[in-house]
Amino acid sequence: MFKKIYTFFASLKLTIFLFLFLAATSILGTLIPQGLNPEQYQELYNPRLFSIFDFFNAFDMYHSWWFTLLLVLLSVNVVFCTFPRIPRIWRLTFRGKKIIDDSIFASSPIRKTIALQKNTPGIEQQSADIIKALVATPVKEEKDGRIYLFAEKGRYSRLGIILVHLSIIFILAGGLIGTIWGFNGQMLIVEGEQSDIVTLFSDAGTKKLDFSVRCSDFAIDFYETGMPKEYRSDVTIIEGEKERISGSIRVNHPLKYGGMKFCQATYGIAGVKNLQIFAKNTTTKDEIILHLNMMKKVSLPESDTFFAIAKFSPDYEGRGPAVLGVVIESDRPHDIFWIFGDNGKTDNQKAGNFTFTLKDFEKIYYTGIQVSRDPGVLLVWFGFVTILAGFILSIFLTHRKMWIRISENQNGGEIKIAATTSGDRKDFEKNLERLLAASVAE
Amino acid sequence: MNDTFIISIVTFIYFFSALTYLTSFIFGTKQLDRAALVVTVVGGIIHTAAIIFRWIHSYRLGIGHAPLSNFYESLVFFSWAIIIVYLIMRKRYSNSLIGAVGMFFAFLPLAYASLSGKVIADIQPLIPALQSNWLISHVISSFLAYACFAISFGSSILYFLKLKSRATFQHILPDLDFFDDITYKMISIGFVLLTLGIITGAAWADCAWGRYWGWDPKETWSLITWLIYGSFLHARLAGGWRGVKMSVISIIGFMAVIFTYLGVNYILSGLHSYL
Numbered sequence: 001m002f003k004k005i006y007t008f009f010a011s012l013k014l015t016i017f018l019f020l021f022l023a024a025t026s027i028l029g030t031l032i033p034q035g036l037n038p039e040q041y042q043e044l045y046n047p048r049l050f051s052i053f054d055f056f057n058a059f060d061m062y063h064s065w066w067f068t069l070l071l072v073l074l075s076v077n078v079v080f081c082t083f084p085r086i087p088r089i090w091r092l093t094f095r096g097k098k099i100i101d102d103s104i105f106a107s108s109p110i111r112k113t114i115a116l117q118k119n120t121p122g123i124e125q126q127s128a129d130i131i132k133a134l135v136a137t138p139v140k141e142e143k144d145g146r147i148y149l150f151a152e153k154g155r156y157s158r159l160g161i162i163l164v165h166l167s168i169i170f171i172l173a174g175g176l177i178g179t180i181w182g183f184n185g186q187m188l189i190v191e192g193e194q195s196d197i198v199t200l201f202s203d204a205g206t207k208k209l210d211f212s213v214r215c216s217d218f219a220i221d222f223y224e225t226g227m228p229k230e231y232r233s234d235v236t237i238i239e240g241e242k243e244r245i246s247g248s249i250r251v252n253h254p255l256k257y258g259g260m261k262f263c264q265a266t267y268g269i270a271g272v273k274n275l276q277i278f279a280k281n282t283t284t285k286d287e288i289i290l291h292l293n294m295m296k297k298v299s300l301p302e303s304d305t306f307f308a309i310a311k312f313s314p315d316y317e318g319r320g321p322a323v324l325g326v327v328i329e330s331d332r333p334h335d336i337f338w339i340f341g342d343n344g345k346t347d348n349q350k351a352g353n354f355t356f357t358l359k360d361f362e363k364i365y366y367t368g369i370q371v372s373r374d375p376g377v378l379l380v381w382f383g384f385v386t387i388l389a390g391f392i393l394s395i396f397l398t399h400r401k402m403w404i405r406i407s408e409n410q411n412g413g414e415i416k417i418a419a420t421t422s423g424d425r426k427d428f429e430k431n432l433e434r435l436l437a438a439s440v441a442e
Numbered sequence: 443m444n445d446t447f448i449i450s451i452v453t454f455i456y457f458f459s460a461l462t463y464l465t466s467f468i469f470g471t472k473q474l475d476r477a478a479l480v481v482t483v484v485g486g487i488i489h490t491a492a493i494i495f496r497w498i499h500s501y502r503l504g505i506g507h508a509p510l511s512n513f514y515e516s517l518v519f520f521s522w523a524i525i526i527v528y529l530i531m532r533k534r535y536s537n538s539l540i541g542a543v544g545m546f547f548a549f550l551p552l553a554y555a556s557l558s559g560k561v562i563a564d565i566q567p568l569i570p571a572l573q574s575n576w577l578i579s580h581v582i583s584s585f586l587a588y589a590c591f592a593i594s595f596g597s598s599i600l601y602f603l604k605l606k607s608r609a610t611f612q613h614i615l616p617d618l619d620f621f622d623d624i625t626y627k628m629i630s631i632g633f634v635l636l637t638l639g640i641i642t643g644a645a646w647a648d649c650a651w652g653r654y655w656g657w658d659p660k661e662t663w664s665l666i667t668w669l670i671y672g673s674f675l676h677a678r679l680a681g682g683w684r685g686v687k688m689s690v691i692s693i694i695g696f697m698a699v700i701f702t703y704l705g706v707n708y709i710l711s712g713l714h715s716y717l
């Protein structure tokens with residue numbers, strides 16, 4: 001029973017099944033949009049399909065219980081495949097430095113026996129040359145009148161594949177730690193204001209931080225072509241009453257504080273300030289520039305009416321930026337109308353004796369800062385380093401060992417050759433034959 | 443003379459080289475194979491010069507950055523990567539037919555970039571998301587991986603050609619094992635480079651988007667590609683699979699590569715909108 005379970009979890013079939021099944025389901029996850037809200041899905045799919053998808057968590061597939069189960073199964077598969085192989089690979093890597101080992105000539109995967117003519121001169125040198133060409137400069141020992149030559153190279157090669165598989169466990173474990181103990185969300189802060197609330201992604205609610213983030217300024221720079229060059233939020237971290245650190249957050253240049261990372265993610269226009277409205281009295285021809293802010297009324301000259309701005313639109317009905325002006329008479333809104341800039345396309349807005357034009361304004365931005373904490377990330381980086389180290393070991397190194405035993409006596413004698421390689425065995429044998437043909441051809 | 447003009451010339455050089463390799467294969471002449479190699483190397487040198495020239499030119503425009511930042515530049519670099527991988531692999535697998543296929547694959551992206559008229563070839567300034575030290579290592583490792591997979595795809599196609607063709611044609615083709623071996627070697631190197639591409643991408647994403655993995659379509663498709671080639675390597679190394687099944691997986695794998703490179707950007711949408 002245990003044997004059956006073990007064979008199942010350690011099987012190559014499971015590995016290939018999991019790889020291809022993960023690939024197939026991942027494709028589905030890129031075809032079905034992830035993380036929209038239910039109304040959007042009901043628009044996309046008919047009710048039947050919607051309920052099927054919903055049942056299988058297809059709308060947040062990569063975090064669903066069954067996708068996580070597949071990843072856990074993969075980890076179990078890696079563990080069952082890797083750990084039982086470690087002792088053997090350890091042995092192949094660290095043992096077997098025995099120079100005198102007569103049994104190797106009977107057990108090694110690559111082996112050969114060559115009969116020697118009587119008094120073959122230079123046989124030892126030739127053997128050493130062959131070992132050097134195929135492996136490395138050999139060491140020599142003598143025992144009972146026999147000469148033993150041995151060389152070894154690239155002995156850590158086989159550890160590479162172990163390292164690669166352990167890395168997968170590190171990376172998956174790091175990912176799991178991050179999912180459980182980390183968080184990821186966004187905070188929207190209007191210029192000049194501060195916030196300590198992070199709205200978490202995938203509908204996970206909000207999180208209150210132990211400190212506040214104040215955004216003193218948000219700025220966009222443009223290239224001459226009009227393409228964006230830089231998005232920058234100048235922020236200060238405030239803990240209690242104390243300002244802890246100040247800095248700029250730019251794309252690719254996050255700010256780190258309290259184990260969290262703050263990245264520039266998005267921005268928008270929250271409102272406008274320092275508005276300038278050009279007002280002209282049509283009867284007296286008097287012109288005046290009104291300086292005002294949102295929802296702050298000013299009096300219009302030579303009248304008992306007031307004027308205020310109630311709303312801003314960055315692009316009202318495709319006619320450019322506009323503000324909603326309100327003329328107030330005896331504390332009642334008398335007239336409400338949109339005021340546009342002087343771009344020649346729109347007539348000035350008339351209200352009573354006045355025409356209004358939007359002269360100038362300053363945008364108040366809000367910045368969207370992505371806040372994340374991931375306690376698993378170090379383990380993931382570690383896994384990335386070890387997987388690359390593992391690949392380098394197994395690609396650039398080939399573990400080769402080679403033994404030659406020369407036994408000479410009055411009648412001639414024999415040469416025994418044994419070798420192991422973690423690389424291409426056929427290739428090794430081909431090269432050995434070539435070298436032997438060249439040297440024993442005497 | 444600007445770099446896009448030079449690249450359009452290189453396009454023809456590669457096409458000519460592919461034809462020379464093909465002729466060499468059909469008539470079995472070694473001299474033509476040498477000639478095709480010379481043409482390839484000359485093309486490769488001019489190609490490299492054009493990339494360097496574009497790089498320098500971007501600095502003259504005051505928006506200096508490595509020419510790896512838009513669709514046009516990625517096509518030019520993809521072709522360059524195929525040339526590099528081909529020149530390295532031909533030391534061990536010298537065969538005119540592989541040369542013809544390799545050159546044809548190097549020709550295709552260049553032809554689309556310079557002749558289709560659909561790809562904007564202007565040097566554009568770097569948008570904020572691309573202003574990172576990770577750009578160069580991420581793009582180079584990813585496209586060298588794509589190039590390895592392109593060659594393995596070609597060799598898998600040739601495997602089926604050998605398998606299915608008539609006897610008269612069959613005997614001038616190399617052994618099935620020859621193609622099987624190329625497919626395997628190219629995929630194992632491509633797999634390591636793809637892993638490196640994903641890792642540099644993850645490190646970059648962590649810096650730019652605050653997480654190393656977010657199931658963005660580009661990320662997901664790179665993982666899908668990784669899983670397909672991963673199963674190829676397991677089937678071969680641990681399961682001892684050879685031949686037809688391996689070639690099938692290799693061809694499916696390359697479909698995933700193409701989708702990761704192009705399909706994600708033209709069919710799906712996501713953060714990785716600049717290719």
